[in-house]
Amino acid sequence: MIAVLTRRTLFILAFALLFGRAPAADLPGLWAERLKSVVAVEYVTETEVDRRPTATMGTVIDAHGTIIIPAGAIDPRAATWQLKDFKVYLPGEATSTPGDYIGQDAFTGWHFVRADAATRARLTPITTYAAPAESKAVALADFLWGISLRGKDEDFTPYILQSNVAFIQSLPQRTAITQQEVAAPGLPVFNREGQFVGLALSSFGQTFLQLSRGARSAAIMLINVEESSAVLLAQEILPYLGRVPKNVSGRPLAWLGAFGLEPMDRDVAKFLNLSAQSGAVVSEVLEGSPAEKAGVRPRDIILGIDGKPLPQLKPDSVVVRYIESEIDRRVPGDPLRLTVLRGAERMELQAVLGEEPKLIREAERKYFDRLGLTAREFVYGDAIERRVKAAEPSGAIVHHVKPSSPVAIAGLRLDDWIREIDGAEIKTYADAVAKLSEIERDEARPEFVILVSRGGETAVLRVKLR
Amino acid sequence: MSRGFNQLLDAVVRIDVREVAFEGGTKRYTASLGSGVILTADGLILTNAHVVSPRAIEVNITLANLERVGAKLVGWDHWTDLAVLRVDMDEVRRRGWKLVHAEFGDSDKLFPGQEVFAVGTPHGLTRTVTRGIVSNKNRYFEDSRGVNGYETGAFNTWLQTDAAINPGNSGGPLVTSDGKVVGISSRGYMGANNLGFAIPSSTANSVMTRLARDGAISRSYIGIVPGALQDLENFYSLEVSSGGVLVQSVDPGSPAARAGLRGGDILLQIDGVKVDGRFPEQLPPIQNLIASRPVGSTLKLSSKRGAEVRTYDVVTEKLESRVGEELALERWGLSVRKVSRTYARENQLDDDVGAVVIGVQPGFPAAVAGVSRGDIITKVNRQPIESLDSVKTAHAAYEAMPAPTLLETQRSRRVSLFILQP
Numbered sequence: 001m002i003a004v005l006t007r008r009t010l011f012i013l014a015f016a017l018l019f020g021r022a023p024a025a026d027l028p029g030l031w032a033e034r035l036k037s038v039v040a041v042e043y044v045t046e047t048e049v050d051r052r053p054t055a056t057m058g059t060v061i062d063a064h065g066t067i068i069i070p071a072g073a074i075d076p077r078a079a080t081w082q083l084k085d086f087k088v089y090l091p092g093e094a095t096s097t098p099g100d101y102i103g104q105d106a107f108t109g110w111h112f113v114r115a116d117a118a119t120r121a122r123l124t125p126i127t128t129y130a131a132p133a134e135s136k137a138v139a140l141a142d143f144l145w146g147i148s149l150r151g152k153d154e155d156f157t158p159y160i161l162q163s164n165v166a167f168i169q170s171l172p173q174r175t176a177i178t179q180q181e182v183a184a185p186g187l188p189v190f191n192r193e194g195q196f197v198g199l200a201l202s203s204f205g206q207t208f209l210q211l212s213r214g215a216r217s218a219a220i221m222l223i224n225v226e227e228s229s230a231v232l233l234a235q236e237i238l239p240y241l242g243r244v245p246k247n248v249s250g251r252p253l254a255w256l257g258a259f260g261l262e263p264m265d266r267d268v269a270k271f272l273n274l275s276a277q278s279g280a281v282v283s284e285v286l287e288g289s290p291a292e293k294a295g296v297r298p299r300d301i302i303l304g305i306d307g308k309p310l311p312q313l314k315p316d317s318v319v320v321r322y323i324e325s326e327i328d329r330r331v332p333g334d335p336l337r338l339t340v341l342r343g344a345e346r347m348e349l350q351a352v353l354g355e356e357p358k359l360i361r362e363a364e365r366k367y368f369d370r371l372g373l374t375a376r377e378f379v380y381g382d383a384i385e386r387r388v389k390a391a392e393p394s395g396a397i398v399h400h401v402k403p404s405s406p407v408a409i410a411g412l413r414l415d416d417w418i419r420e421i422d423g424a425e426i427k428t429y430a431d432a433v434a435k436l437s438e439i440e441r442d443e444a445r446p447e448f449v450i451l452v453s454r455g456g457e458t459a460v461l462r463v464k465l466r
Numbered sequence: 467m468s469r470g471f472n473q474l475l476d477a478v479v480r481i482d483v484r485e486v487a488f489e490g491g492t493k494r495y496t497a498s499l500g501s502g503v504i505l506t507a508d509g510l511i512l513t514n515a516h517v518v519s520p521r522a523i524e525v526n527i528t529l530a531n532l533e534r535v536g537a538k539l540v541g542w543d544h545w546t547d548l549a550v551l552r553v554d555m556d557e558v559r560r561r562g563w564k565l566v567h568a569e570f571g572d573s574d575k576l577f578p579g580q581e582v583f584a585v586g587t588p589h590g591l592t593r594t595v596t597r598g599i600v601s602n603k604n605r606y607f608e609d610s611r612g613v614n615g616y617e618t619g620a621f622n623t624w625l626q627t628d629a630a631i632n633p634g635n636s637g638g639p640l641v642t643s644d645g646k647v648v649g650i651s652s653r654g655y656m657g658a659n660n661l662g663f664a665i666p667s668s669t670a671n672s673v674m675t676r677l678a679r680d681g682a683i684s685r686s687y688i689g690i691v692p693g694a695l696q697d698l699e700n701f702y703s704l705e706v707s708s709g710g711v712l713v714q715s716v717d718p719g720s721p722a723a724r725a726g727l728r729g730g731d732i733l734l735q736i737d738g739v740k741v742d743g744r745f746p747e748q749l750p751p752i753q754n755l756i757a758s759r760p761v762g763s764t765l766k767l768s769s770k771r772g773a774e775v776r777t778y779d780v781v782t783e784k785l786e787s788r789v790g791e792e793l794a795l796e797r798w799g800l801s802v803r804k805v806s807r808t809y810a811r812e813n814q815l816d817d818d819v820g821a822v823v824i825g826v827q828p829g830f831p832a833a834v835a836g837v838s839r840g841d842i843i844t845k846v847n848r849q850p851i852e853s854l855d856s857v858k859t860a861h862a863a864y865e866a867m868p869a870p871t872l873l874e875t876q877r878s879r880r881v882s883l884f885i886l887q888p
Binding site: 262267387456 | 691693696698701702712714715716717718728729730771772811812814835836848870872874876879880881882883884885887
């Protein structure tokens with residue numbers, strides 16, 4: 001009985017949706033016009049042993065053919081020189097034109113790619129469809145539609161998705177969640193009039209129950225990677241479209257050096273007599289960082305930035321993202337005033353943001369094919385991870401181990417820290433490269449011994465070469 | 467069979483144990499069984515450390531006459547997986563029983579292929595005798611979590627036998643045909659055929675004596691992890707005759723690290739005694755050489771790095787397990803284990819302040835607040851946890867008068883705050 005009733009209710013609901021909320025009559029026309037603002041972008045990540053092609057989607061933001069693609073579309077560990085052969089495809093077309101990778105913006109996370117001159121002429125910037133300033137903000141139950149593209153084997157054929165706003169949330173950016181998927185991640189979403197209202201983010205996970213005969217049902221989380229129902233609203237996008245990186249490294253990058261920010265939940269806030277505001281615990285203060293210079297101490301609780309209390313956001317963890325974006329939107333040299341709680345004392349600390357130390361993806365590295373490893377420069381982040389003084393010269397890290405290679409058989413692992421080669425201490429990256437190059441060249445050599453450190457322990461590995 | 471063998475059969479007992487486990491945020495009681503052998507006229511029983519541990523709250527012995535009698539734990543040593551119990555002798559006398567005890571044989575005189583018998587209670591089948599041979603008398607394996615999560619095997623090698631050893635055989639004797647105890651059956655490879663292991667009587671005899679006397683064995687620790695040289699002698703330009711053992715790793719902050727030793731060094735002599743660690747089987751005696759020295763004594767280590775040989779003075783510390791004391795804080799739905807010095811070093815913690823959460827009971831204040839297994843509680847109401855007593859006190863105060871309690875925890879170096887709400 002219940003099942004029948006439910007089905008009938010659903011039917012009525014569907015009926016109401018179909019007839020009650022007819023979309024604008026010229027939707028196909030608006031759709032066709034706005035397709036000129038979207039492209040598919042394909043690129044190759046070149047590694048020691050293979051070339052991995054990736055296809056993603058992007059939105060055109062200006063008349064210079066600049067395209068933004070989502071943060072998650074490129075592996076953050078890949079060095080920029082490993083990203084090759086960027087190609088731009090127009091929806092439904094089998095042929096591509098070359099694109100240029102411009103870099104990533106730290107604040108928005110977007111990667112920027114530029115189409116060539118011929119393609120630019122066929123593109124329309126999304127800003128063309130921006131709603132006038134006085135127009136009504138996106139609200140609950142609003143009808144929205146967006147674009148998605150099929151795969152490369154279907155020539156990135158475009159199609160339309162439609163839905164309604166289920167709720168709007170600050171994460172900390174204003175984000176609309178729709179009832180169903182409304183666009184492909186990275187592609188634009190519009191209202192009934194065809195005005196640009198936002199960009200689809202990568203999708204949230206949904207929990208499903210997996211039932212199989214004879215076994216107990218299990219809850220699994222599924223994430224739709226092709227289509228998304230989360231939309232970053234235009235007010236969080238349009239002001240930042242000018243953040244085109246000045247160079248491919250995305251630098252300058254602002255840095256505070258307060259490590260391991262952990263959100264404070266409401267119960268803790270209440271216990272500490274902090275009403276209607278949030279905070280984040282600083283787990284560690286990094287050596288030589290602007291936070292250290294400003295006098296921040298481990299276990300300080302950040303309560304505010306530049307005199308503004310941290311807002312209470314849902315879920316609690318969003319406050320960490322809030323602090324990070326406050327840092328990321330600034331540049332090195334900018335002041336940042338922190339209100340912190342230390343024990344029972346509240347204090348104001350004045351920091352001046354610094355330049356982020358060299359990142360792992362920026363570290364120098366060299367691949368030794370015969371031995372089967374890539375040695376990478378030891379950078380600041382490695383020192384933090386391994387709890388050693390960042391100021392000391394520190395050698396090299398194993399960045400890649402080729403399967404079944406001599407070093408792999410000897411037991412070398414990814415992220416091993418190279419301390420000695422053949423009994424000689426490795427003090428710098430150059431030491432490691434010199435020693436490994438010498439061994440790689442010497443075809444007569446039967447073996448070498450490498451001392452590595454991993455998880456606070458060391459291991460002596462004997463590498464057989466012949 | 468021989469008279470000796472018959473006597474041995476009368477000395478083998480079944481052991482039923484009830485013990486407390488601090489799991490899932492509460493105290494739980496579990497029951498298990500094993501085997502043991504009476505080795506003295508005054509009722510000392512030798513068994514495995516993983517059969518009876520200090521967590522045991524009730525130990526019952528079934529004698530050869532099938533009568534049951536209580537017993538108490540006298541001493542425990544997880545490193546050699548041995549425990550010593552004493553039968554309730556008052557009860558034995560009161561009921562007019564006569565205890566029969568077995569005798570140790572010499573495990574050093576065993577030879578591969580020699581016939582041996584395992585006696586015990588496999589899968590609860592009381593008084594089972596199985597037969598096999600000595601497969602290997604010098605098997606090396608170290609297991610960092612082998613005895614209910616405690617470290618084992620660093621200081622002894624094992625007898626390997628094909629006499630069937632199944633769960634429940636643990637703690638029972640491995641004997642020669644004349645009934646002499648040459649080993650204590652302790653483990654087998656599950657899923658393999660007839661690969662069983664026993665602690666040799668040479669180790670068991672001396673451990674039993676010390677446990678009966680002191681209740682525990684104190685060992686010295688300096689913090690080197692030895693590795694077999696195997697065929698690295700050439701690389702380190704060592705004469706085979708000069709011996710040497712590879713220092714595979716040095717525990718951060720340990721006495722050896724403070725003295726300046728590091729991984730990749732070759733240890734040549736300890737207090738003038740040559741050490742030879744070319745093969746894994748040779749490592750336990752070297753470990754023992756260090757461990758057997760009184761805690762706090764100074765060892766002179768002669769060690770080679772490159773071409774240079776240096777001598778280091780290293781003052782030993784007391785060897786500690788990674789596994790600290792455990793406790794259930796039932797009103798909070800938390801079970802915790804004290805951070806030990808060893809645990810702190812292994813996990814690169816700044817110090818040994820704190821207690822690791824080993825269980826959380828759903829629906830209780832800790833679980834509701836979001837505390838999870840693996841978190842290290844470093845402070846309760848802003849008081850650092852130097853010992854479990856401070857947590858106990860805070861918990862007792864909460865029990866007496868429940869009030870919001872602030873916990874500071876650490877997990878992979880991230881510090882979080884939680885409130886336990888009544």
